[in-house]
Amino acid sequence: MDFNDAPLDPTSVANLSEQSLRLDLVDTTDRERFAAWSNVVGRGFYGARLEEKELDFVLNSSSYRRATGVWDAETSDLDPVATLSAWTTPMSVPGGTVPTWAISAVTVAPTHRRRGIARNLLQNELRTASACGVPVAALTASEATIYGRYGFAPSARVAKLTIDTRRARWSGPVAPGRVRFIELSELDTVGRELYERSRLRTPGEIALDDETWTDIVGREFGKDDKAKDVRAVLYTDAAGTPQGFATYRVKDSENDEPLTATVLYLAAATDEAYAGLWRFILELDLVRRVVADLRSTDEPVLWQVSDVRGVKVEPYDHLWLRIIDPVAALESRTYSRAGRFVLDVADALEFAEGRWLLKVNDAGAATVTRVTGDAPEDAAHVALTEVDLALVYLGGASVTSLHRAARVTEHTDGAAALLDATLHSPVAPRLSLWF
Structure with a gap:
């Protein structure tokens, strides 16, 4: 339908x-x-x-x-x-x-x-x-x-980064490609495909439509005059293939404040493009502060500057998820290790209510079935609410922490730690836009 x-x-x-x-x-x-x-x-x-x-x-x-x-x-x-x-x-x-x-x-x-x-x-x-x-x-x-x-649960957190470029100088790798300025009209042509390639690298990102695309490139309801001060740069690799872009504004300083570059969006389809774009931003002439919101709580650039204390990190909740169909939701993602788990999910609205057997094979693929009787004895067994299931779904929250907080109940010893290891995402979940 x-x-x-x-x-x-x-x-x-x-x-x-x-x-x-x-x-x-x-x-x-x-x-x-x-x-x-x-x-x-x-x-x-x-x-x-x-x-x-x-x-x-x-x-x-x-x-x-x-x-x-x-x-x-x-x-x-x-x-x-x-x-x-x-x-x-x-x-x-x-x-x-x-x-x-x-x-x-x-x-x-x-x-x-x-x-x-x-x-x-x-x-x-x-x-x-x-x-x-x-x-x-x-x-x-x-x-x-x-x-x-x-x-709903805050399933992916983000962070606002404020970088003092005098303290936190670029110390990461030198990307072999090149960065060049482009007009927003050209970015409209190449940027959305780059966004799509970039978003698939990070759990929690959604596909763009015209309205969300307009937001991330700094326009306002399609008003080009609202974007006169927006600058865009494109990173191309050594073969000349576009691999990332960034949009930003630089505002004149007021009241002796340092000249500040605000990153509106930075998308990188490769680690090389990520390094090339961040280095460009951090080395802008006369800019003494860089502000970038809606970034990951585990942002690689923190480890690509000379002094991590020169970066202020302000995390907050952003993407809220609600699991409606636990079978389809849990089977849509892959997992970091094999295992068998029984999840007793309590849901006041009954969408995710039930006892579910989650079986993950050695390739990380899962099958989920409803259990109508006793839990299989060979499965790690936990009880949680639909809110806690949404919290851990993308790997953004720790099952172990929720267990220690008395929100997840273990029915078999060590089940929380085993489920944690299985749900682990190598990349922290993040949503890079508002909708």
Whole structure:
């Protein structure tokens, strides 16, 4: 079933209808209604009303997404009191990708809080995703206390890096390729393919659409005039093949602050390109500080500078995941060692509820089956919630730490450590954009 053709969840519709609230889809081809919905989204995030040019961009770039709203007939038949947007996208996982239900634009008007609107919006999405056979839901959260109640967990953290280039000088390898400036129009041609190659190297990344691409190259709703100060560079290897790019801004210093380069995005399809681009950024003339957000918590550049104390690392949660179908989700990734595990998963919404046998072969491939009786005696056995399963799914959290925190229960001795070793990802999970 295509996600745009899927019907709304009748339970959520009925729950809201009891309060004279209507849950419905937005016809994104209806300019007036989609414009009203989009402006309510902007209001929810304290943004300005969309100009016609901005609205044209939104209509062209994201109208394929599934737009949902809640309307109160007593206030307006046009402006919703709550919004949500969703679409399906492949998300990288260790060894592969998994179909993912991406959720965005979640707003509830302050006039309609504490009426269960957000709960029914989110549960509608999860049930619809399940009906469409999508095993994982994902979002980036502006608040950290909301989504755990629906089974989401902060599965991939990121970090903001602030680099003092006088202390942390480049000490890494000399890349054999070359870096050259390019216009954003050329980056539009080569950059998205480079992003795609780059994202597959890191668990947690999703595929781009026009709107997310515009964000990472420093534009604003397609306004080229907002990107006049954005510079782009392309790294090509010794054979002349593009292998990475970076976009950045350099702002004039104020109040005796050092001249600062802000990295908007850096994508590298090879380690060589990564080194070449970072060296270029860190050696920009007159720049004394480099700021790069949404980077990995295990960023290699930390070990490619002369003084790691010259880099301030500020980690925070970013990508939140919800496991909807544990069989499809767990079978979509590969694992670091063979093993047999029984996972007793408790899920208040029942999507992932059950006893699951995870069997990983010597090649790291898995099969998952439901166990209806006693757990096999030869399997390492743990009990956890759907939130904890999402935490460890990409290898971003330690099963051992969750066990020590009394969140994961061992039913066989040493099961947490064994599961940790199996779930381990050599590359720390990360999502490099907001959606």
